[in-house]
Amino acid sequence: MAMNLQTLSKNEDLLAGGHRACAGCTGSNILRQIMLTAGPDTVVGGATGCMEVVTTIFPYTAWKTPFIHSAFENCAATISGVETAYRALKASGELPVPREKMNFIAFGGDGGTYDIGLQSLSGAMERGHNMLYVCYDNEAYMNTGIQRSGATPFGAHTSTSPAGTVKQGKEQHRKDLTKIMVAHNIPYVAQTTPFHWRDLQMKVQKALEVDGPAFLNILMPCTVGWGFDPAIGMELCKQAVEANFWPLFEVVDGEYKLTYKPKEDRPLMEPWLKQQVRFKHLFKPGNEGMLVEIQRWVDSEFNKIMKLCGEA
């Protein structure tokens, strides 16, 4: 059952304001939306990264539900331990507060998920824990100063793939983590963005309802790392979807389904890229080929998704 904005806005805000996210951060917005849907009977784990750092600093916490941070690469394993302990304590009648059902949500940035935490995530998904893993994908290691990750797009300038006189940003395309998660044969996998709040809310709800592991990949424009006006983060989510860079779909028991049908005359990538400082060098003379390659890659990846969704 999808909630409308009115009911959703009446739910308790479980991420307190006053946390230390940057102005214009879309990540805290993602967390708040997830928690509005998940509700108070939820244990959250965060991987080391911006969202963990900005929501906790001893003796303060923004979390109104139980929250655990352990390390960078082990959030999925940590929450798998919490979820297992829940089952054990429930069976032995020793839960501190009896609950028939609880939600277990682990989140990490793209670095903590696509890269260093991939093994831990893969293991937890394969083991079938009743948990939701959320990757907030801001396409680089932002917390440590904007280094490239396996999710950084081709051509993007980062601190470790800088655009210089010889090199022009990241030299590889991003890996497709969502498909890797689908290959785990888990009951629910989806992509979304915080601009598409209804889509996000519906997906969180489905993910928490399935029996077994679920994975959500959520695009998170980063004003500092991408270099854009803090006011337009949500707009960049919208455009990323419309340009087919970040298609919205879900995979239920292996069946792909588009949850947003793009327009026939979809915008090209250029306008989206142009609003971000990390792609500025692509518009210099001599780099035209890179722009062509980005468009080719986006089209090709999108066509694959359309085929999988039975839309092509």
Next chain:
Amino acid sequence: MKQLYVGLTGNEAVATAFKQARPHVAPAFPITPQTEMMHKFADFVADGAVATEMILVESEHSAMSAAVGSAATGARTFTATSSAGFALMWEVVYIAASLRLPICMPVVNRALSGNINIHNDHSDSMGGRDAGWIQIFCENTQEAYDTALMCWRIAEHKDVRLPVMVNYDGFIISHTSESLHILPDEDAWKFIGPKDLSNGYSLLDVENPITVGPLDLTDYYFEHKVSQMEAHLRAPKVILEVFKEFGELTGRHYDLFEEYRTEDAEMILVIIGSTAGTAKDVIDEQREKGVKVGLLKPRVFRPFPAVEYAKALGNAKVVGVMDKSVSFGGHGGPLFTEIRSALYGLENAPKIHNWIYGLGGRDTGTDQIVDLIGQLQNSIKGKKTEDVNLLGVRL
């Protein structure tokens, strides 16, 4: 109390003790020589002898991470490892202690890579000596079993709340069948008791939500480290209380270290683990010949009872410390530096020498220990003896 007299390997004995502790959760990943301990435990689970939820993780890093998550709910939690597995979980080993989670973990001691070697030395646990865990070493299967029962009472005690590492020698103890006394399940359970979940800090208490593991910077981190230091200062009293209660129950009495024929000893060997058993035989022989030699066998290495060591060793003329691990570039092995530091400043402090031995499972025979005692005698006579020496190595 009636005990059972059985023959078990060290791994089987520890698995039996852990079954008797009725843990809620056990993440596990295989590595030689720890494997049989988890096989045996998995058999107990498969046969319904214990209701533990095992998490069969994809690495030791995840084993310790899942253990942290589980223990943070208040669930009684253990994992077990050796060598490279311990090294892989390093980061999270520190986190477990920093979060004051009473996880118990056998480390079945094995040499660290490289080169890869499956046999026993103490380089794995010794490398983790600063991680904040209580570390107890065992000489034989009986001690391993007893320690695996007692560790829960120590770890979960409200004045301690620290994880406990139960160390025993790979193969020499883990895979060797010995006869030992074990408690009937019900008596073991009476001794250990259920995990007290009422301390108010459970990650599953959604009515009183807590944040575990926040960012902790210059203004508080240091104080939190001090609270860990203080827990280690409080630990010996609790450890001794638990040992005492266990001794009264079973007739097996333990202390922070064991003293063997040290009363009038001029020379005292200090040896951790199974080699201490070998040394006891040598000491008996030497005593027959009138040689005044004794043994001090450390049991609790962390926290390190320095004052007690100084008292126990202070009257000897010379102390020979054997280290089954090396601190590359350091002035002696970890046990040696601790003990030397404990003796520093004593009036008429004994001379002290170190022998690095048994690395990668190199066998340590009685002849080597006899030779070492000879060198200690020479040192007493004034013959120059190096601070740091090697035992049983081809030069």
